[in-house]
Amino acid sequence: MARQKSDEKRSAILQAAIRVIDRQGLGAATAKIAAEAGVSNGSLFTYFPTKADLLNDLYLEIKSDMAGELMQGLPDDGPFQDRLRHAWGNWMDWASAHPARRHAMAQLMVSDEISAATRAKADAIAAPLGAFLDEIRTGGPLRDMPIGLAMRLIDGVVTATMDAVLAEPAKAPALRAAGFDAFWRLVRG
């Protein structure tokens, strides 16, 4: 047989894309991404046929990475507020630990290159969060709200806090706490 496509290489390209997009935006050259990944520009296209494919896969990658982190060490029971606070902490930790991912994600979120199919797939990936999300909604005022709006509101508050933290890392603890209070008011207030 011949050399097989390596997951490490694929992953290296994706990680390089995050760094380069963080610096240069979605207009970043594929050649730059390949170089950052330590791969020839031609190789990038054996892993991602198209720049759009790379972007779509990157979106999925970041989303599932974030979703995974979010549930990290989340207790199955206990007071709802405690569990929510735990998830909130995970969320903020993720953003603090990976500012480039958060920045790249922010751009991918509004990009026209990301297809509807990819967005649908991303929702499916985040399914594990579904049960938790249901608990968030059903137990409070978001109960009767269309799910699309509920998700957007939650995302809005989370994102706002993350960005505030990233803008002023020094004040992270206070911002996290204040953000959580706002979040709590939104979902249980």
Place this chain on the structure above:
Amino acid sequence: MARQKSDEKRSAILQAAIRVIDRQGLGAATAKIAAEAGVSNGSLFTYFPTKADLLNDLYLEIKSDMAGELMQGLPDDGPFQDRLRHAWGNWMDWASAHPARRHAMAQLMVSDEISAATRAKADAIAAPLGAFLDEIRTGGPLRDMPIGLAMRLIDGVVTATMDAVLAEPAKAPALRAAGFDAFWRLVRG
């Protein structure tokens, strides 16, 4: 005088940019924008020295347009909740009436082309809202929150509702109402 005509052309370019960016994203060609504005590609550069300048000015334009609409017919006094609800309605009306502006804005918000100076200037433009914003904050739980976070949270909730409305225009009234309830809980809950 000779300036009048220029302002019209400048404005035509800005409006054309909104439409083209709505369709093609920030990567849209200046030539396409010029064509949509009914202007030669060369002329675009007599009004905006570089594409980045165009984008920055566009950001300012949309932001001030939105800010202007927001205060439209806003009573100086009366119950706070009524006035807030009025402003909320204006906000949603603006998004519903100008989906392309909202979409272009969403992309400009995360773009690296928009300078810090421009973002600062935009805040200044929105100054008239400052007093109102102060009232929103000081009268409730946002009181002790860093202003950066407060603004981001408000923007997050507004944006979430706008996008939900634009995604499902048929359900606009219910979404507006539900969004306002969430907003209210955030600022006064």
Place this chain on the structure above:
Amino acid sequence: MARQKSDEKRSAILQAAIRVIDRQGLGAATAKIAAEAGVSNGSLFTYFPTKADLLNDLYLEIKSDMAGELMQGLPDDGPFQDRLRHAWGNWMDWASAHPARRHAMAQLMVSDEISAATRAKADAIAAPLGAFLDEIRTGGPLRDMPIGLAMRLIDGVVTATMDAVLAEPAKAPALRAAGFDAFWRLVRG
């Protein structure tokens, strides 16, 4: 107004294309053609939106050039054989004077880039030859032959002689004469 597209520049590109294709074949780079024409690579695309367009226009250009030369100084009457011999001489003169055109043409003839529409247009351009061609056919054994075959046969004999002349320019006179004899036998033999 602005600079207008210049026919000279368009023509320079076409002539450069002939020279470069003669040397490097149809795979020649557009950048090389532009350089040979003394024009920036970008400019080539303001005159020909696509490489395929350039090739198609080139085909038309050479064909009409050749057709024009063919009728040069052709007497309207007189013995048929004399007129045919005159035309034959023009044909060979053209090939001898413009070997690169002939070589480029040979490649364009068999290229898949040349559309059916272009080939049809080329036939229309050569229409002036139509009357003469009719006279060639109707007065001899080609009379009852499908026109498609007749044209191909004539072209085959002409091309064969041209190529023999280009391969051994030193023997041009003898080759021309022998070729004409063969041609004559074909159409009147």
Place this chain on the structure above:
Amino acid sequence: MARQKSDEKRSAILQAAIRVIDRQGLGAATAKIAAEAGVSNGSLFTYFPTKADLLNDLYLEIKSDMAGELMQGLPDDGPFQDRLRHAWGNWMDWASAHPARRHAMAQLMVSDEISAATRAKADAIAAPLGAFLDEIRTGGPLRDMPIGLAMRLIDGVVTATMDAVLAEPAKAPALRAAGFDAFWRLVRG
């Protein structure tokens, strides 16, 4: 022995090349040819060190295939016209049976990739035809003509008829007959 398998593979590549070139021209990717041959792209290069080699070998292959078919069942004696007509029929049969080969050949004929050495070798391969060709020439008006021109003329008439037949297969019998008459006039008229 170990060679047997190799010859099959080599042949498969050559046949695949014919099909792919017929469809996509000489610019066809070696990878596409390999795929069509059911072989890995790397393997193609163990049989043909470069694409140019593949093309040159293909030229030889088609030429010798055609030459072989041409003499098929050709009687050693009998009236010259009968034998020539038989050969003519073989020629047309070949083109009708293998349009892709004919099309690929037409492109190889004018390609710069085919070396002078290859063209010489091709003539050598067609040597069996040499005696017959001599008979064609010496018995008629082509007698005193440079051999290069004679071969080109014969090829021109044959090719013209083949292409007419391939363009309108429905009229094949009439075209073949008319083509032969023209051929006869050329060589014996």
Place this chain on the structure above:
DNA sequence: GATGAATGAGCCTTCATTCAT
């Protein structure tokens, strides 16, 4: 020998910006 991933030069085309008219 066979395989197919890896390489990187090169290609066509686009586009922001400049400049002749």
Place this chain on the structure above:
DNA sequence: AATGAATGAAGGCTCATTCAT
């Protein structure tokens, strides 16, 4: 000031060829 052709640096992608497995 307006126009649109001219410019040339990129950019995404392809492909012949090499090489690890």
